[in-house]
Amino acid sequence: MSGYIVLSPWDLALASLFILINAGLSLALRLGLERQLLIAAFRMILQLLLVGLVLKVVFAAASPWITALVAIVMIGFAGREIRARQERRHTGLWGYGLGAAAMTFSGTLVTVFALTTQIQPAPWWSPQYALPLFGMILGNTMTGVSLGLDSLHSLVDRERRAIEAQLLLGETSLTALLPPLRRALRSGFTPIINSMAATGAVALPGMMTGQILSGADPQEAVKYQLLIMFLIGGATGLGVLMAVLASAWRLTDPRHRLRLDRLSDSG
Incomplete structure (x- = not known):
């Protein structure tokens, strides 16, 4: 195998279903963790997207x-x-x-x-x-x-x-x-x-x-x-x-x- 596999947004959306399942289980079992779980997932998405953009600029600048x-x-x-x-x-x-x-x-x-x-x-x-x-x-x-x-x-x-x-x-x-x-x-x-x-x-x-x-x-x-x-x-x-x-x-x-x-x- 050579190169790497490119993931599409749909691939990521499919993987995120497991987070939604966990949030649903927390809601059904009244654990009170669904809000924290979803907020943490959202923060992770936002932070990683921003980091990806920043690193692209930093790598290009090479300063x-x-x-x-x-x-x-x-x-x-x-x-x-x-x-x-x-x-x-x-x-x-x-x-x-x-x-x-x-x-x-x-x-x-x-x-x-x-x-x-x-x-x-x-x-x-x-x-x-x-x-x-x-x-x-x-x-x-x-x-x-x-x-x-x-x-x-x-x-x-x-x-x-x-x-x-x-x-x-x-x-x-x-x-x-x-x-x-x-x-x-x-x-x-x-x-x-x-x-x-x-x-x-x-x-x-x-x-x-x-x-x-x-x-x-x-x-x-x-x-x-x-x-x-x-x-x-x-x-x-x-x-x-x-x-x-x-x-x-x-x-x-x-x-x-x-x-x-x-x-x-x-x-």
């Missing part, structure tokens, strides 16, 4: 500045998602900047590394390669960072008395916070670990499936998918570690006191 601008916009939306997914978050700019900074650093570092060493497009910042790769890495890192931070803040709030008791007995902030730190890191690492464990045996990832459908050799598609999973795993781990440790540092002070006043009230 490093436009590519960087699109990447910054992606970071902005991802940072907002990290903040929104936390039940309790840091107050002020810390609530947005801490998770976004960790995600940006790890995602940018790993993406640039891959573009300049393994993939090596010409030029290395070519938007056709840089933006899709950055998007995959950023999206997975965003999930890990948001889960790690949300878990840490919830655990520290729940175990406040035990942590403060250890601090009163002379323990350092790091020692007192170590149990919730470990659990938060596990929470942030879990999605990517599960994804890697299930890849291949349970699911064929989107990038690999897309390459196979477009006529690429399955062995080459596997190589690219392995590369992507290694990059995503590395960026996610680095981002989660940075975000959780930075948040733990922010929740204490030089006098080894717990500073939950730096978190917003739950709800």
Whole structure:
């Protein structure tokens, strides 16, 4: 097989029938999810159509500045998602900047590394390669960072008395916070670990499936998918570690006191 199959609007409409069936079942069973499901589907359609138009222009322009601008916009939306997914978050700019900074650093570092060493497009910042790769890495890192931070803040709030008791007995902030730190890191690492464990045996990832459908050799598609999973795993781990440790540092002070006043009230 060569080339790729062109989908018509009718093909997409047929596939969307399953979403309508799910909405109908939600309505029949009184789950109250039909409105959310349809709104989410509509948003997805609108966003993907807009992204398709924007990427077409960006690819044609082939400008490093436009590519960087699109990447910054992606970071902005991802940072907002990290903040929104936390039940309790840091107050002020810390609530947005801490998770976004960790995600940006790890995602940018790993993406640039891959573009300049393994993939090596010409030029290395070519938007056709840089933006899709950055998007995959950023999206997975965003999930890990948001889960790690949300878990840490919830655990520290729940175990406040035990942590403060250890601090009163002379323990350092790091020692007192170590149990919730470990659990938060596990929470942030879990999605990517599960994804890697299930890849291949349970699911064929989107990038690999897309390459196979477009006529690429399955062995080459596997190589690219392995590369992507290694990059995503590395960026996610680095981002989660940075975000959780930075948040733990922010929740204490030089006098080894717990500073939950730096978190917003739950709800």
